[in-house]
Amino acid sequence: MRSPAGAAAEAPVAALDRYLVIGNPIAHSRSPEIHAAFARQTGAAISYERLLVPVAPAGEFARVVDDFFGGGGRGLNITLPFKEQAFGHAQRHSERALLAGAANTLVLAGDTVVGDNTDGPGLVTDLRDRLGFDLAGKSVLLLGAGGAARGIVMSLLQAGVASLTVANRTPARAAALAAQFNASAAVREGGLPPVRAVELAAARPADLVLNATSSGVLAGELALPSDLFAGCSLAYDCVYSARPTVFMVQAEAGGAARTADGLGMLVEQAAESFLIWRGVRPATGPVYRMLRESIGAQAGGAGDAR
Ligand code: NDP
Numbered sequence: 415m416r417s418p419a420g421a422a423a424e425a426p427v428a429a430l431d432r433y434l435v436i437g438n439p440i441a442h443s444r445s446p447e448i449h450a451a452f453a454r455q456t457g458a459a460i461s462y463e464r465l466l467v468p469v470a471p472a473g474e475f476a477r478v479v480d481d482f483f484g485g486g487g488r489g490l491n492i493t494l495p496f497k498e499q500a501f502g503h504a505q506r507h508s509e510r511a512l513l514a515g516a517a518n519t520l521v522l523a524g525d526t527v528v529g530d531n532t533d534g535p536g537l538v539t540d541l542r543d544r545l546g547f548d549l550a551g552k553s554v555l556l557l558g559a560g561g562a563a564r565g566i567v568m569s570l571l572q573a574g575v576a577s578l579t580v581a582n583r584t585p586a587r588a589a590a591l592a593a594q595f596n597a598s599a600a601v602r603e604g605g606l607p608p609v610r611a612v613e614l615a616a617a618r619p620a621d622l623v624l625n626a627t628s629s630g631v632l633a634g635e636l637a638l639p640s641d642l643f644a645g646c647s648l649a650y651d652c653v654y655s656a657r658p659t660v661f662m663v664q665a666e667a668g669g670a671a672r673t674a675d676g677l678g679m680l681v682e683q684a685a686e687s688f689l690i691w692r693g694v695r696p697a698t699g700p701v702y703r704m705l706r707e708s709i710g711a712q713a714g715g716a717g718d719a720r
Pocket of ligand 1: 494533536557558559560561562563582583584587626627628629631634636652653654676677679680681683
């Protein structure tokens with residue numbers, strides 16, 4: 415639009431750096447809210463939006479990613495069900511993405527699409543900084559062997575856990591996950607403890623029981639041994655919700671001293687992505703509190719990560 419006669423010429427509007435979170439479904443994603451808060455806090459001129467990507471035809475995900483970066487986009491978050499495709503599409507990977515075999519963050523370095531995975535650091539930071547839970551020397555039981563579980567195993571090992579056992583509904587997936595990490599140089603030569611795999615029904619009590627299954631979202635209670643939460647200091651659900659999740663209720667009834675949901679993990683993994691893209695790690699406390707309030711006010715159901 416032209417300025418009215420006599421008015422000062424309008425200053426050119428600086429282009430915003432563009433970011434997206436892509437997945438299917440995606441409407442529930444809290445990531446735009448989180449990154450808008452990070453941007454306000456750090457004075458970053460960004461836009462961050464959701465984009466629903468069809469799961470078919472094959473190749474659609476890759477086309478969307480290429481169009482986005484080809485059009486000058488700066489960074490992508492990836493959520494269900496595309497984290498493995500994102501990993502496959504990246505031309506280079508961080509070590510943690512390589513071990514997870516999944517990427518939740520993509521960034522362009524020169525002409526190269528780099529895949530990273532911030533779920534593990536996000537969880538460990540939430541446990542340490544918000545919940546004051548020191549992983550060093552602890553026994554950990556990880557329920558689930560999907561994308562989220564694979565993303566957090568190495569971070570748990572590197573945080574100094576004494577033992578890590580994975581239990582999954584489909585035992586072969588837990589066994590494969592354990593074998594993959596045990597074969598990595600970090601475990602073979604780095605002095606990290608090997609990962610054990612057991613069937614869900616054979617899972618034993620641990621200091622920390624982590625739910626990285628989507629059971630609560632999809633199906634309700636997990637079928638677990640009745641004594642699993644005896645002596646458990648913390649039961650942590652990667653899913654978050656306005657109300658205690660099904661898993662948190664189950665853990666509390668079973669004797670867990672403390673329970674937490676995954677909202678803090680969500681905010682921390684987002685801060686790690688922001689750091690990768692912008693070189694600055696925003697303060698997460700105020701954003702966590704804002705989100706907790708807004709989720710409570712909306713009294714929504716359980717939510718996915720991004
Ligand atoms: P996947 O689909 O990759 O894996 C799902 C896992 O849940 C598998 O281990 C699957 O077992 C198990 N599972 C599903 N239904 C049941 C059931 N009825 N009983 C027992 N086990 C079941 O999902 P993700 O790993 O990506 O995500 C898992 C959860 O973690 C999601 O709810 C997601 O929202 C949350 N998440 C939260 C994050 C955060 O920042 N807070 C970050 C990432 C994820 P099987 O192998 O037998 O199919």
